[in-house]
Amino acid sequence: MEATIVRKTLSETIADTPLLLVDFFTEWCGPCKMMAPVLKDLKLFLQDNIKVIKIDVDKNNAAAAQFQIAGVPTLILFKNGQPVWRQSGAMNLAALKAVIEQHG
Numbered sequence: 001m002e003a004t005i006v007r008k009t010l011s012e013t014i015a016d017t018p019l020l021l022v023d024f025f026t027e028w029c030g031p032c033k034m035m036a037p038v039l040k041d042l043k044l045f046l047q048d049n050i051k052v053i054k055i056d057v058d059k060n061n062a063a064a065a066q067f068q069i070a071g072v073p074t075l076i077l078f079k080n081g082q083p084v085w086r087q088s089g090a091m092n093l094a095a096l097k098a099v100i101e102q103h104g
Contacts, residue, residue, distance in 0.1 A: 019049060019079055019103075020051045021042075021078075022067075022076045023039060023054045023073055024055050024067065031090040035090050035091070050104070057069055074086065
């Protein structure tokens with residue numbers, strides 16, 4: 001049996017995911033690198049209650065333009081396909097969890 005890999009567009013992923021956190025970042029950004037372990041810990045804490053994806057704006061100019069990303073890192077939380085929260089800059093785990101719990 002051959003495995004089929006299904007790749008969704010960002011718009012499809014946003015529409016199909018009840019709670020989605022998108023991290024717009026670049027490889028060269030210091031604060032972006034600080035967010036990586038925070039996002040990993042967040043995912044461990046919230047398990048299947050949230051999906052977290054990272055988008056490198058240097059490699060995905062169209063996504064950066066679509067969401068008007070002017071600085072990195074920028075985090076956008078989508079609930080049922082709609083943006084409910086957005087912030088630019090690094091955050092600690094406690095603050096990010098509080099935001100997710102407020103909107104989740």
